[in-house]
Amino acid sequence: MIAAIRIRDKTSSSALCELDLMRFTEEQVRERMAERGIRDDAFFICGFTDWSIDEVMTLQEAYALKACILGLYDGDDYVVKELLKRHKPFGEIISSCYQFCSKDEVETVQKLLSGLEPDELINCFYKFSSWPRLVASYMNAGYLLQTNKGFYINQLR
Template sequence: MIAMIRIRDGTSSSALCKLDLMRFTEEQVRERMSERGIRDDAFFVCGFVDWEVDRVMTFQEAYALKKCILGLYDGDDYVVQELLKRQKPFGEIISSCYEFCSKNEVETVQKLLSGLGPEELVNCFYKFCSWPRLVANYINAGYLLQTSKGFYLNRFR
């Protein structure tokens, strides 16, 4: 999780450094910045080099992502990377917890629909008219994440 750090100077900004957020706490970084005479509101993250993600965010937001990775995903940053690359809103990223379901679309849909009764199942297929629309609806609603590794279900939805 190597962040590109920039310093705001009036109406422009300049690159400061690349920083591995997993190695340092937010407090350590803020303390070091203060020692160098850099105010808290003057530096920000403009992306992550190792993830090939360009995205402007505050330091607090970047460390909230770190907390999310460590707390919800046991240190595996794959899902957070995917969500950032898809330009998902910050609030959606930290309020979701995706769990691997399957590489197989059929198994995934079976799991999604496993709690539905016969009438609800018929209504569901009638509403969406097709398999692709059904899957797309769950993806658009944030219940399902489709990646190159397979399908992930959102535990918090």
């Protein structure tokens, strides 16, 4: 999680450094910035170079993403990286907890629909009219994430 840090002045910004956020705490970074005479409101994250993601955020937001990676995903950054690449809102990223389901779409849909009663299942298929629309509706609602590794189901929805 190598953050590209920039500092801003009145009318422009300039690159300051790249920093591995996994190695340092937020407090350590803020202390170092203060030692260099850089105010908290003068620096920001403009992306993550190791993930090839350009996304402007505060240091606090970047460390909230780190907390998600460490707390929800046991140090695996894959889901957070995928959500950032899809330009999902910050609030959605930190309020989600995706768990790997399957590489197989059929098995994934079986798990998604496993708790439905027969009447609910019939209504569901009637409403969506087709398999692709059913899957797309779950993805659009944030219940399902399709990645190169397979399907992930949001455990918090």
